[in-house]
Each structure stands twice: as structure tokens, then as C-alpha cells.
Amino acid sequence: MQLVIGGVSIGCIYALVALGFVLIYKATEVVNFAQGELMMLGAFLAYTFIFILGWNYWIGAAAAIVCMFFAGNLVDRVFLRPVLGQPQFSIIMVTIGFGYMARSGATMVPGWGAETYAISTPFSSEGIQLVPESMGSLVISETDISVIVATIILCIVLYAFFTHTRLGVAMQASSQNQLAAYYMGIPVKSVFSMIWGISAAVAAAAGILLAPTTLIDANMGFIGLKAFPAAVLGGFGSIPGAVVGGLIIGIIETLAGFYLPPGFKNVAAYVVLLIVLVVRPQGLFGQKTGKRV
């Protein structure tokens, strides 16, 4: 049970990163291979505000998230807009290219560099006892709670956003048919920039929450690769799916790390992913798509 709790909190991180994937995929049908790098940039920004500039934790974190919103917007305008509507493959390559740039760019920024940093948070990593002492030991740290709570809040907000706001519906429309969305008066390009902004902001939030657990360095973006299985498991286009996928991956990974020989921890997520894809090619929650003729 203790393991499951640890798994849940790691799973929530994966879920947060996966949420970023899903948002962009849902609205633009593009898979953003630089999602992990956006997360890394967000974490570095937070580090800059809180430590180098000495701001309060909450203000610094909020500022980092807002900055990343604009950064995401900018990335879309500069890199993605010129290739809008080209084959999916080219767009993916653009995000891969951007990933390279962000990763190495971060090491070139004065004050960031190739070192590893930590952010101290108001949450202690002390354990809190969940059940009475007599029932055994079941501990959860404040850091873990912060991650779990943040994930839940973000999910609800995003879900409501997509289903209940005009912008959210416009995003769904543009993903279905860009041309038709244009004709209906939806400014598809700015909608896409907006979604990139939101996704980058979510990534920044994930980065900040992750910082106490994994520390910040230029390569922390590779965690994004772990979030892939989460997103795919959930069916790539589904927000609740991403969360469930993230949790499943997190829990499986922790359990595999404990019960199976070393090495399985790293690949457990991918093995599960392969099995799921072979059995259900559209993921657990995805819709089956087929071309109509």
C-alpha cells in the first residue's frame, strides 16, 4: 500500500506531463516531443525567480507558469505556424528540433548551465501518518500531497475548460477540421497558439512540482519520454485517460522496482505500453478511428 502511494504521486507527475501532450494533440493533432523540455524550462524559470531573484515561492511559481504560457505561445508562433497543416511527421520533427534547441539552450543561459539544482518548497518531505498507528504504517509526504492535489485541480479545470467554454469548443472544432473551423470564423492559428500556451503552462506546473523529487537540470526533459506511455495508454486524446494512464504507469513502475529484478523498473512502463497497443491499438480510452471511403 505504501508503494502504491509512492506510485500514485509519481504517476501524477507523469499525468501532468501527459496532460500537456494530450492538450496539444487534442487541439492540433500534433504530438509535441518537446513537452518535457517545456517542463524543464518552466522549472528553470521558477528556480530563477525563487533563488536567483529571491522571490516568495508562490509568487515565483506563478510567475514561472505565466511566463511559460507566453513562451509556449511564442514557440507556436515562431516554429509551428509555418508548418501548420503539413504532414504530422514534419510537425513532429519540428518539435524534436525545438527539443534539441531547448535542451542545449538551457545549458547556455548564464546561471543555469549544466549543473543540477534544487528548489526548496514550503512543503516538507516529512511523512504524515494516514491511518492510525495500530493499522500499520502508511505514510505520505506533503510534497506528494501537493502533487496529487495539483493534478486533481488542473484536471478539473482543464476538463471544464474544454467542455464548457467557447474557446475550448473552438479548440475541439479546429482539431476536427481546420478548414471548416476557419469557415466558421474560428481564428485557428491563434487558437493553436493559445493551446500551446496553456500546455506550456501545465508543463511548467509539472516541472515545479517535480523539482523537489528529481532536482532541476537541463536533461530533466527526458521525463517527458516517460509520460508518452501514459498518454498513449490513456488514448492520447482524452484528458481523464491521460490521468489514468499516468497513474497506471506510476504504480506499475514502483511495484516493478520493488518486486522485480533491477532493470525492470525502467522498462516496465514501455512493456505495458507495448502490450496495450497490441491488444487495443487505440489505447484504453481512445476512440477507434478509421478512414471512410
Next chain:
Amino acid sequence: MRFLFKTDYNQDIRIAKHSGYYWSYGVLLLLVLAAPLLLDSYYIGQMTQLYIVAIAGLGLMLLAGYTGLVSLGHAAFFGIGAYTEAVLTGAGLQLPFMEEPLVFSFVVAMPLAAIFAGIAGVVIGIPVLRLTGIYLAIATFAFAIVIEEVMSRWESVTNGYTGLLVDSIYIGDIDFSSGEPFYFLCLGLLILVILFSINLLRSPTGRAMMAIRDSEISAQSMGVNLARVKTTAFGISAGITGLAGALFAHKLGFLSPESFTVLQSLEFLVLVVVGGIGSIHGAIFGAMFVLALPQALAIAKDYVPPEIGEMPGIEPFIFGLILVLVIIFEPYGIYGRWLKVKHYFQMFPIYKKATFKRQKAYMKSERLK
């Protein structure tokens, strides 16, 4: 401008479409054959590396560029080929009923490495047949990560992160794993692989691959067995990449799982895209790009202020930047640009920019689909 009058169906089948081909490719062949006489050993080493990467790129090109199946895990096949070669020529194959392990000559081991990687390709190809697009890419990606982990954990065979020394290979007294003999070995195999690819693409299976890329549903209605052709494509592609891996093992002389990571897979993909997707030339151009860029940057370092030149991350940064720029401004990569330049000289005084405009306008309409 040359006009061709065709009088025989063989003319469309032939590899060299007209006499100009014999001249240009003949000169190219002479140059690469004479290279060991003209260049010093460092550059010969670089060109050998170029051939190896080009073979691997061709493998991926057949899959991604011609069949439309994007693989994010080709480093796995590259690695499988490399380790198979190293084990077969080094420690040898030890089966339970044998007293002595069976050590192969590289003449046998290399095809075996390619075949083994090809089988791995088929094995991953079959379960993912139903997947398309990004799901397929991610499944191959997961596969590559699993293989990478196997390479580092299966220590009795691969020696894990400690690394595995690769033995030199000989025919008689000639050492084929370095210097000029190795150069010619790689060159010969590259030419062979190019010929195989051309042959494949001008026969029914190659056309079926392209049909699958453009429309699975109508390919099926024309009698193309999707499962069989896709698996074949996976197998051939993985086999070719595995062959490149086998050569790479000798080039490195020392194998460790770090050479076969996801980043290597991405590099192959970059090679295919920057070189020009959907063309054999593209694989060669792409290999040149991937290898020449670090060289060019090293030279450029001497001319820029040290504050910029000495920055640690500058190389991958420029790598990423060029990738992005190529996709934005030249969707068909270096080969696309090459065609334009060629066209410019063929048409000389009357070249119009608009010649290639038409496709672009089309891209736009596709773009809004």
C-alpha cells in the same frame, strides 16, 4: 534541357535513364574509389563512417520515406546488428549441445547480423501492424527502450556498461576492420544496399510499399496484402540498419549500450528528414549532413568569438535549429534543394521560381484538410 524519346519499355526500368547518368555517377564512383590515394587517413575514416550511417539511413528511408511507417526505434536494430556481429566474430555462438563456441568469419557473421536484425524487425513489425502514425512511432520507441535495457542488463553476452571489445576481422593477412580495406568493405556494401533498394523500388513489392504510404485502403483493394508488405518493409529496413550496425561495431571497436540510445534513433530520423524524405539520394545527403555538421562547427569555432564558440551546448543547439529551418523552408530536404539547383542549370536562362510553386500551393490545400 534534354528530351528523351522512349522506344522500349526497358528504358523506364533501367537504372540509368540516359547517358548522362553513366558520366556523372561514373565520375563519382571513380572519385570514391580513388579517395584513399587522395585523402589522409583521418578523412578516410570519416568517409567510412559516412557510408555506415548512409546504409543505416537507407534502411530507415525505405520504412519511413517509402512505406510511410515512422520508426522511432531504429537504434535498436542498429544495436542488435552491432552486438550480433561483435559476439559472432568474438566470443562466438555457444549452443547447449556444443563443446566449443562457434566463431564465425565476418563474411558469414555480417549477413547473419543483418538477418538477425531483420528478424527482430519482423518480430516488432507483426504485433504493431494495426497501428498507424504516432501510435506506431511510439510503439517502436518503446521497443527500442526495452532493447536498450536488454543490452545493458544482459551482461553475460553484452558485458553491459563495461563495454564489449570487438575483435578485428581478417581475410588472410589483411585486416578488414580498419583503414583502407575497411573503407572499401563499407563502400562496397553501401553500393550493394543502394542497388538492392533501387531494385526493390522498381518492382511490385516496392510499389506496394508506396501504395500503402499513400492510401492503405485502396492499396488493399488493389490486392496488396497489407500485413505481408508492411512486415516485409519492417524486416528489410531493420536488416539493412542491422548491417550498418555490424559495420559500426568494427568502426568503434568497442560497444556499449550508450551508442544505441533513443537519441541515436532520433538522429536517424533527422538524417532522413534533412536529407529529403522519400528519396535514396536523401539518405546519402542526410548522412553527409549528420556527419559534416560537427566538423563544420569545429572549423567555425575558430572564427567566432570564444564566448560563443566555447559554449557547451552550441552543437546540439545548431543541430536542432537547422532541423527546424529545413522543415520550415525546404520540406523535401537537401535533395529537394538539389533538384531545384539542377533544374536551374538545366533551364538556364529561363528558370522560374514558380516551377516548384505548384506543389506548394497543393500543400496548402492538404494543410487545411
Next chain:
Amino acid sequence: MSLFKAENLAINFGGVKAVDGVNFEINKGECFTIIGPNGAGKTTIFNLISRIYDSTEGTMTFDGQDITRLPPHAIASLGIARTFQNIELFEHATVLQNLLVGRHCHSKTGLFSELMFLPSVRKAEIAHREKVEEVIDFLDLQHYRESLIMNLPYGVRKVVELGRALCTEPRLILLDEPSSGLNVEETQDMSFWIDDIKKDLGITVLMVEHDMGLVSEVSDQVLVLNYGRMLAHGSPQEVQRNPEVIKAYLGE
């Protein structure tokens, strides 16, 4: 002599009966047309025959052989070819390559001999090419041999798709709205070609079409569908006079 027979054919999509108990029989050498309002299940029948969908009920027989459960790629080599409503050509290939893919079901060369491009492969390729040239002559596609599909206008693509189906040397050809998107002149050409396919090449035609002019010009039998059910069946003239049909198209 019946070439193709559908008995009690039905398919459900999540409770919606797209095709429901359809029976028909196509005689050798005739042109059989299916008409009906949008969503009547016409294209679904085509997709059932080319085995893209699995039927929920019923059987299909082609030339005495049960094809209800054959894999989709086996249909072409039996001698059934089709075109698509919204043109499914291989966009990044030339017209010639597209037509050669149509020959795929007749190619028997193995992978190994293809890699080596043995003389047998060369011989087979030239034989395929000769067949393709016949189709090119038949449809007047000489000018377009080397053009990429993506650079061709819609009307020509429609013809290329017809050509690709003919390259499989079919005995039954399924044409899904051959005249949709064509202008009057092109429709006229199409009608001549369909007539020639029927009379000169002796290929049986099954077609879905909206243009009643074209339908009455070339069809021998017409089947009217509405909501997946058969509404009427007969010669073009009979069907056009049928009050049920008029009601389905024009409403009460």
C-alpha cells in the same frame, strides 16, 4: 448467367442498420446500378463487397465462390476491382506507377528475385507494362504517364482511378459515383467509357450513381435503396416511374 449474387445482405453499425436484407443478382456482361438518397447504404454495399466491412448477415457469391469472409486483399485477384467516391489514388506517385500498382494482384515475383532484379522480374515488369499501356490507350491517358497525381486536375484523377481498376483485369468493376465532380463533357466521356468497358472489354459493371441521365444511358438494371432497404428494382424506365421511388426522392 449470374456473376455476382448478394443474398439477404445486412450490416449494423452500433444498432443502425446501414444495409438491411438486400438481395440482388448481377448478370454477366450487364451494367447494374444502385441509386438512392444520401445515406441509403450504397457505398456501404461496395465496402461490403470489397470486404472493408464485415457483413452482419447474408452471403455474397462471385462466380460460384463464396466471398463473404475472404480477406480484403484477396478480392482483387478474384477479379473484382473498384473505384472510390472521393478518389483514393497514390498521390506521391506517377500515373504510370499508380496503374502498375493495379497490376499487383497479378505479380508473382518473390522478394529475393526482386532485390536482385533477376531477368524473370524484368520480363514480368515488361508484361505488366504492356497491359498498362493498353489501358492508357483505352482511356487516352498518354499525356499524363509521368505526371504526379497531386499535380493533376480532378477530372483526370477520376479517369486514372478508373484506369487503375481496369489494370487489375477485373471481371466485375465497382464504380462509386463515376461522374461526381465531373463537368458535362467529362460525364459524357465517362458514359462512353462505361459503355465500352461493358461492350468491348466484356467487364460487368456495378455502379453507384446519382446522375439519372448517365444511369438511364448505360444501365441494364437499377436497384433503388432507401434507409438500407430495397425500395424498387427493374429497368431504368420502370424504376423512374415507380411511385415509391418518387416519394423517397421528393417526399410526400
